[in-house]
Amino acid sequence: PGFISVEQLSCLVGSTFVSAAFGSVYIYTAELAPTSHRGKIMGICHLASQIGAVAGPQAKLLITYWSKPGTLVIFAALAGLAGLLCLRLPDSKGVSVPDTAQEVQARSLLTTKRHCLSGLIALLRRNRS
Numbered sequence: 001p002g003f004i005s006v007e008q009l010s011c012l013v014g015s016t017f018v019s020a021a022f023g024s025v026y027i028y029t030a031e032l033a034p035t036s037h038r039g040k041i042m043g044i045c046h047l048a049s050q051i052g053a054v055a056g057p058q059a060k061l062l063i064t065y066w067s068k069p070g071t072l073v074i075f076a077a078l079a080g081l082a083g084l085l086c087l088r089l090p091d092s093k094g095v096s097v098p099d100t101a102q103e104v105q106a107r108s109l110l111t112t113k114r115h116c117l118s119g120l121i122a123l124l125r126r127n128r129s
Contacts, residue, residue, distance in 0.1 A: 014079075022049065028089070034098040 004012075025045065033041040062071040098104045 025049075031097060032104075034101050034104050036100055 026042070029041060029045050030038060059071055059075070062074070
């Protein structure tokens with residue numbers, strides 16, 4: 001009694017990071033969305049978050065049918081995959097918010113070489129020297 005298990009600590013840390021990611025998604029989505037489509041895109045993101053909020057508690061059913069570690073491994077793998085995909089998002093530092101869908105296409109945000117990963121590497125190199 002009085003000690004926190006590794007499982008409890010992992011759940012606490014995971015919950016903290018999920019909350020931080022949830023807030024970051026709204027900010028980052030608003031930056032990438034053109035002004036003319038921002039409301040619709042934010043609505044779709046909110047819908048996706050609500051689907052996740054409904055589906056999340058159903059994990060207890062997975063634990064009933066599968067083992068608890070198996071369920072946690074699935075959640076961890078999905079979270080890791082989402083994190084890796086986020087590294088492919090373009091860096092929006094110093095870039096103005098697009099006003100139209102044509103501006104988004106002109107910038108070709110999906111094929112730009114300015115990704116968060118390259119920014120992270122540059123930051124690590126700067127801190128080493």
